[in-house]
Amino acid sequence: MSVNTEEIPYDFELERLVEELKGVKKVLIQLPDGLKKYSYFIVDSLSRSLGNIEIMVSIDGGYGACDLKISEAKLLNAEALIHFGHTQYSLQEVPIESGKLRIIYVPAFYRGSIPESSVDDLAEALKREGLQRPSIVATVQHIRLIGELKAMLEKRGFHPIVTSPGRLLTGQIIGCDYSAVILSKEADSVVVITGGLFHSLGVSLSFEGPVFQIDPYSGRVGDLRKDKERWLKRRLAEMYRARDSSRWGIIVGTLTGQYRPSIVERLKREISSRGMKYYLFASSVLSKDNILNIDSENIDAYIVTSCPRIPIDDFTESPLHKPVLTPGEAISVLEGRIEVYRFPW
């Protein structure tokens, strides 16, 4: 085995899993792409402790808890589905029919902590603009760092806010649900603990004021306002490009959590009531090629109702020859109010 436990920066809660999986003969494991490299360690550890258990690792995407491999687990006769890296999905519209299949979430909490020097950098950035009440949010991996950062900022004289969005953990954000940000009414800024741009971009599109990111891996403190401006301009351009569209392709999601009938119905009403036309497309994992395969002169623009991050993250830097919008963007375009940017829905 090539992975040393000491080197693994995430808590896979293997002891809890061994307890929960006692007597289980077959299990399917899902991990986000970034955690897939640890699958051998997980499989070997569980096999060693549980003996006669058959473990399969899903090598499909694993974009979030909206993408639970339930029908796959049922087909494979698995008794449990272990979903690493996410918590239960907050925006589930239709009930999950898991039957006898047990679903076990393992958030994979980050084991590290935030360096003092990063907090110093952050404190300086906040002070420079007279910000006193930052709302602290984090992805689930880094949720345990929220309390730590809150205490460290308080020690430096700030009054950080941590919000409970109800359907997620306290301070938690996911790619399409920024309630923790939106509900932080008294906050004058947001600090997001996360690596990469994906979640911090989401936060910045959800909040009017300054957004800072602390990357717990690099220790780097970043200001998201430039990124937001660049991204927002391009999204507004995409909406502008769609303004004369009258024939819409509505793309409906077929991953367990990405079927959003309420949004599909809303869009159908908005389009029909304006005497416009739509076609309905079903999609599990959307790609440009999949859209191009059904593209024709019958369609002016597409609306992706499965995941609002697909148009933003996959179609902003290199757009399709036709506009591809999120539901929120489409509603603004249909209402003729391109200047209103709704995110994420």
Added chain:
Amino acid sequence: MSVNTEEIPYDFELERLVEELKGVKKVLIQLPDGLKKYSYFIVDSLSRSLGNIEIMVSIDGGYGACDLKISEAKLLNAEALIHFGHTQYSLQEVPIESGKLRIIYVPAFYRGSIPESSVDDLAEALKREGLQRPSIVATVQHIRLIGELKAMLEKRGFHPIVTSPGRLLTGQIIGCDYSAVILSKEADSVVVITGGLFHSLGVSLSFEGPVFQIDPYSGRVGDLRKDKERWLKRRLAEMYRARDSSRWGIIVGTLTGQYRPSIVERLKREISSRGMKYYLFASSVLSKDNILNIDSENIDAYIVTSCPRIPIDDFTESPLHKPVLTPGEAISVLEGRIEVYRFPW
């Protein structure tokens, strides 16, 4: 509507569909990529005849009847799933649990016919080698041309053979089932009616003697022996590359028809009985990236049990840095008989 019915070279059996769909409120349509451009014509025609019906078009792959979008249709509350371009899947290992969902296959028969000049070319090619008894096979789109070609060859003095493989239509082949070829014991050659290389390559890998292709679109007659030789050499090289492997990744298919527990169990036994190790991976639509995400020094070679065409068609021209084999290839390697090429299983 941009497509003229006269221009559509396939029979979508819309009158039958209108009959079968009476009273149905919601339907999901699947088409292979090549037929997706006709989806607007199909949707508009059915909507016009059936009025208050909601039609969704799947924009996912649609590789065959092994890939029935049943869980998607159920999630969407569709009452019927129309699967264009294929017939019921012949190699289904586990029962299809469709419940109340009605599955309707529309083979999409080709409307054209084979030009006399093509048959002349074919007759000449056969005569040149003294071939008298070609077995005629076709993909489902062109199955109606088999009888036509048979009569045309008989008129020219040949004795064509057409075989009923039992679980498919008479003379039919699909990407992973060439029973119609394998059961044509008395044939001295095979003629396959199809466009493209995919099915004709499959035929050539399934038959010892000469294989000819008639492309009904271009009218071109081709000899497959060169293609076979080139492809086979590369596959044997891939098997050679896997000969010292002792840690195997078995990739298990999770599309409805691509779960093949019998083959997975066989491979597990073959590997374990030799004191070797395996890891199990579950996959719906396999890509190189999906393999690379889980690749590690724990694995020497991969075996794809979902669809035997994936290693051949996707990993022959530009192979991965590790061998990716079909089950048949893997068995030969495990038995130490690399020279034996088993296809498709």
